Amino acid sequence: MxxxxxxxxxxxxxxxxxxxxxxxxxxxxxxxxxxxxxxxxxxxxxxxxxxxxxxxxxxxxxxxxxxxxxxxxxxxxxxxxxxxxxxxxxxxxxxxxxxxxxxxxxxxxxxxxxxxxxxxxxxxxxxxxxxxxxxxxxxxxxxxxxxxxxxxQGAGALLKAPLLTNSGTVLLIDVGQKTTDYVTAEIVNDMVRPIASLCGSLETAVGNVYDAFAAEFQALTGSPISPVRVIEIVRGNGQVVFNGKEYDFRPIIQNIKESVARSVFDQVQAALGERFSFLSRVYLAGGGAVALPLTEFFRGAISLPEPQWANAQGFLSIV
Ligand SMILES: Nc1ncnc2c1ncn2[C@@H]1O[C@H](COP(=O)(O)OP(=O)(O)OP(=O)(O)O)[C@@H](O)[C@H]1O
Ligand SMILES: [Mg+2]
Incomplete structure (x- = not known):
């Protein structure tokens, strides 16, 4: 109970x-x-x-x-x-x-x-x-x-971040399926204070990878593909036999993931402006922290442990 x-x-x-x-x-x-x-x-x-x-x-x-x-x-x-x-x-x-x-x-x-x-x-x-x-x-x-x-969302995950500094400004990016939430916060004496003007949501996230792959699949094979199968291929090893022909989708999937990660990076960087360069730490959460090569763009960013769970665990920790 x-x-x-x-x-x-x-x-x-x-x-x-x-x-x-x-x-x-x-x-x-x-x-x-x-x-x-x-x-x-x-x-x-x-x-x-x-x-x-x-x-x-x-x-x-x-x-x-x-x-x-x-x-x-x-x-x-x-x-x-x-x-x-x-x-x-x-x-x-x-x-x-x-x-x-x-x-x-x-x-x-x-x-x-x-x-x-x-x-x-x-x-x-x-x-x-x-x-x-x-x-x-x-x-x-x-x-x-x-x-x-x-x-x-995002602020919940930040409560689970291992705060490595006791002052400065940190950024948490929660990359989900449809939304990416970013939360910029000041750390003052180990307390996390979000800066409202530097927090927000983007509509670029892991779902964009699935959509782009579905379009590529149709272009290459001439056939549409169901969302369930898309997830299976993208989360699986990327190699499939379709109508008797072998396809290796790994390079395509890698390219798509990189371009979605870059787009998240560009939008977050634009939203933060100059403040972006002065961050003392960037944290990654959400399934996107596992699914996307975000650290290629957010250099030195730290993925939270069990990133997909970070928000729920953070929520639980406030009561
Ligand atoms: N270990 C993993 N490997 C690959 N992909 C993963 C992994 N874990 C989660 N994902 C994928 O990451 C995506 C985002 O998962 P997450 O649970 O963070 O999204 P969500 O919270 O449901 O979406 P939103 O925040 O947009 O409402 C999903 O497409 C999920 O399948
Ligand atoms: Mg989410």
């Missing part, structure tokens, strides 16, 4: 942590259909039932199961993912899987770009969220949040 949970709802994965455990699931939700027992045995992921007070029981496939079903919907076309109905489904699912107690304390994030304008709305929304949630063949359990804290 957990009475405090921190959830980072990303465009690609939901990362959720409590003091007792943690869970990551792809941010994909599909309408449920009946599965035979043998279907079930072969599938990973979650069949989830959600019943809001006075409402009907609604059933979904969440995570891997939704991807395998092929009908899954992600947020990728929505600029404000927390306003999408999937946001609640994902939050309720991971809260249930982590064993959240009723009226648990929840820490959740918002991209820096939306933080000021939408934090109150999201906080109220999550405080009102309440449902009986069942996963798999388990019993339903009431999930609700007594206290909700909304924290800016």
């Amino acid at each position: 957990s009475n405090v949970i921190a959830i980072d709802v990303g465009y690609s994965h939901v990362k959720a942590v409590s003091h007792q455990g943690r869970i990551v699931i792809p941010s994909v939700v599909a309408p449920a259909r009946e599965l035979s027992l043998s279907d079930f045995a072969q599938k990973t992921g979650y069949a989830v039932s959600i019943q809001k007070p006075g409402g009907p029981v609604q059933k979904y496939f969440v995570g891997e199961l939704a991807i395998k079903e092929g009908q899954g919907a992600t947020f990728t076309t929505d600029r404000e993912k927390h306003r999408h109905p999937n946001h609640d489904i994902l939050v309720l699912t991971v809260a249930k899987l982590l064993g959240a107690e009723p009226q648990a304390t929840l820490v959740a994030g918002l991209p820096i770009a939306y933080y000021k304008a939408q934090k109150e709305e999201l906080k109220k929304h999550l405080e009102q969220l309440e449902a009986d949630v069942a996963t798999g063949s388990g019993e339903p359990k009431r999930i609700s949040f007594g206290k909700v804290i909304i924290y800016p």
Whole structure:
């Protein structure tokens, strides 16, 4: 049972942590259909039932199961993912899987770009969220949040940065699937103080690699490719047999990754202006810290340990 949970709802994965455990699931939700027992045995992921007070029981496939079903919907076309109905489904699912107690304390994030304008709305929304949630063949359990804290993405990850200086200005870059958040902060006596005018979000991130690869694949083979297959190839070894022909996509993938990393670098550098040259340390977080060759451009930057988890872990550390 957990009475405090921190959830980072990303465009690609939901990362959720409590003091007792943690869970990551792809941010994909599909309408449920009946599965035979043998279907079930072969599938990973979650069949989830959600019943809001006075409402009907609604059933979904969440995570891997939704991807395998092929009908899954992600947020990728929505600029404000927390306003999408999937946001609640994902939050309720991971809260249930982590064993959240009723009226648990929840820490959740918002991209820096939306933080000021939408934090109150999201906080109220999550405080009102309440449902009986069942996963798999388990019993339903009431999930609700007594206290909700909304924290800016990136700033959460910065709390997990090993601060190697006790003064100066540091920059944290959280490269995700669709958004890259950058947080510039002053360190004063070991306290981290973000400088609002030097924080923001870009819409260049790992997803751009997948989009560019899909276009290259189509140009080279003449065939379109599904998003699931793109991720498999880009995250795999880059070599594939397609319609009887062998392709080695490694050089193409490397080029694409470099150009996306360069674009992130150029935009962050432009946003910080002269201040960029005076940073005492640059930290990298998010899956992009692993997926992209960012240190070729951000010379001397340090990747946070378990970069994809850094925000959620930072969120948990504030309560
Ligand atoms: N070890 C890894 N190797 C390669 N790619 C990875 C690795 N870990 C994560 N990624 C990829 O990095 C990307 C970003 O992951 P991350 O979880 O940071 O994004 P997100 O938080 O869901 O997105 P956003 O912050 O834009 O909402 C994803 O495409 C993910 O598949
Ligand atoms: Mg993220």
